[in-house]
Amino acid sequence: MDEPIVRVEGLSKQIKQQSIVSDISFSLSKGSILALCGGNGAGKSTVLRMLAGIMQPTTGETIVNNIRWKHNRRLYCQQIGYMPDDYAFNHGLTAEETMSFWASLRKVHKKRVGEVLAMVGLENVRKKRVTTFSKGMRQRVMMAQAMLAKPLLLIMDEPTNGLDPFWTREFIKLLKQLKQDGSTIVFSTHQLEAAENAADTVIFLNHGRNVGEGSVDSFLDRYENLYAAFNDCLGLE
Numbered sequence: 001m002d003e004p005i006v007r008v009e010g011l012s013k014q015i016k017q018q019s020i021v022s023d024i025s026f027s028l029s030k031g032s033i034l035a036l037c038g039g040n041g042a043g044k045s046t047v048l049r050m051l052a053g054i055m056q057p058t059t060g061e062t063i064v065n066n067i068r069w070k071h072n073r074r075l076y077c078q079q080i081g082y083m084p085d086d087y088a089f090n091h092g093l094t095a096e097e098t099m100s101f102w103a104s105l106r107k108v109h110k111k112r113v114g115e116v117l118a119m120v121g122l123e124n125v126r127k128k129r130v131t132t133f134s135k136g137m138r139q140r141v142m143m144a145q146a147m148l149a150k151p152l153l154l155i156m157d158e159p160t161n162g163l164d165p166f167w168t169r170e171f172i173k174l175l176k177q178l179k180q181d182g183s184t185i186v187f188s189t190h191q192l193e194a195a196e197n198a199a200d201t202v203i204f205l206n207h208g209r210n211v212g213e214g215s216v217d218s219f220l221d222r223y224e225n226l227y228a229a230f231n232d233c234l235g236l237e
């Protein structure tokens, strides 16, 4: 493997003495796509929040582009675009105004707002208020904001939630395009078809632990699909 661009070492999170995430480690080379897969409450969002630098790990380290979160949080976060699994939009703002606000915070040229809205198919509704958008359209606004600053690492929490089949396919195409352009991507999902179609490697999480990992191709050599692989890793029928 090339020199990894992302390194996660022994990441754990405890909240009120409860173990939420235990000893997660992985590394990613530039231009690779990792899917974190698991059911509700498996710990996916918690891992992604720690990797995004918005939640402090109890133990372990995250390193992106050789920058340790512990050493330089600001510079670390500048390497990353993060799409959370939920977001409360400001009622009054249009899609374009919402994106322009984020663009100004990140010192991104306004021209990029139109580019990313076009990438997620929202340029025709850019003058409409985001609060009038469907769940899937709001997801696409959040994807667009994560891509604004052309981050080295794109982290997306449940990006296909609320997307219809057309936009799920478009999303997969978009990820492949971003990968070709050199982005490294980590996304979470409980939709294993999305992982199968979009990711290079997967980690299966259960109760905050890694219960299986490998390349999608290596799983598909051994199993009919990722569902069968996931069930086997969890010891299910």
Ligand SMILES: Nc1ncnc2c1ncn2[C@@H]1O[C@H](COP(=O)(O)OP(=O)(O)OP(=O)(O)O)[C@@H](O)[C@H]1O
Residues within 6 Å of the ligand: 015, 020, 038, 039, 040, 041, 042, 043, 044, 045, 046, 047, 085, 190
């Ligand atoms: N701030 C918190 N305080 C207490 N428990 C928490 C907190 N955040 C997460 N948890 C618990 O940690 C576990 C993992 O949560 P997390 O949101 O990371 O899972 P997830 O895999 O993203 O789930 P989902 O697919 O339902 O979004 C859950 O049992 C959740 O209730």
